Amino acid sequence: MLDETANWTRPQSVAFPKVWRRFKGLREINGTVPSFWIQDIPENERENVVNFMTDGFCKEETLCKSLGLLNDPESVETLRKAWRLVLLDNVGLACYMENLDPNGKPILAAANCTHIKKCDEEEVNITITGSKVQQIFATLNVLMDEKNAFEFLETDFLLSALGLYVLPQFRGQDSDGVSVVVFVGYV
Template sequence: MTTPRWTRPDTVPFPSVWRRFEGKRALEDGKVPNFWVQDVTDDLAEDVVAHMTEFFLRDEPLTSNVKVRDDPVSLREIQSLWREMIKQRVALVALTNGDKGPVIAGCNVTGVVYKSDKGKDTQYEGGPMKAVIAALEYICDNVDVFQRYGVNEYMTALGLSVQPAYRGQGIGIELLRARFDLGRAVGLKLTVTVFTAIASQILAHRIGMEVLAEVSYKDYLQDGQVVFQNMKTPSMKMMAKRIENVDE
């Protein structure tokens, strides 16, 4: 008997606000901003994609190293992937009030991975995108998450990003914590992500995610060559936590 694919329950309002919090320092206007984390709605989807294109692709170790943003094919492919993930209605955005309405302070493009899709390969045409996906698949192949945790689906992510003007306000960790608020509400029991930068790895450790696999960048080779050169972060880490075990 085929297990039905997870979908967001109609009983969980969309959009929902999952967290509200005060920032940690004043901005140029002398005021400490307030933020809230909510679901990414259809009207925010393209703004989130634009944010990820401008900031995440520039700052994230893998995508910046192989210059995904500079390759038109790879850029279209990763933007398309983000849009598909947002359609699953579990992506998160941190907002604050600006002069002309809400402003995106950060986002976490989260989505759902299904056991029934295991083994299905998506083909990418852009060279940089191929390099990034190959690295993520390489580390993920170290652990059968579905078997280890006894789940048919889990929440994953392809990008945690904070707008530079709002860094240092605690937005990154609140976005990660919001995963668990959302997950508990919609019936997802596990979150698994490959964290590629030191900053996000530290945040994941702080909320109790365990390391399932770790791959050093200097030891990750393709055709005998180091793929990601001159990396500031030593390694990428595949990390996970059962959602119901989070103590807030």
């Protein structure tokens, strides 16, 4: 199971938090083309990301939306615990937009709760409570059982994700696809 005692740790030679890519948006926002960057989620932003995922991912993600997950507080709290746990791996990514107000803090545009998954462990080391989230994890387990990625890739560790969410107003702001590739963990 993925927990604080897992065998993988982020190499000390890789700066944390690291900015992985910067890019200019395609569409103006309030008369200005915005600047974005993708970086590791720093420790002081983790709870903000958990709230961001709760407010956006739980509302819009297809399985969450169709099951009415937000109407099941126990399921919501299970997901919040899972996000807190996976973010401890220090491989989660956030995309920020530069705030046009020079005194304002960067705006969280997107988050990807990536984490390291070991071949013989469960997705997260928490008790999955709440009927809606149990249905979601059961569905995901069926899909994962269809093809064993560890065997296919001949590895003991994979970069996995427990949710990607982009605010609607920021979708489609990068034309070359490079940021998407970096953001979803193909690098």
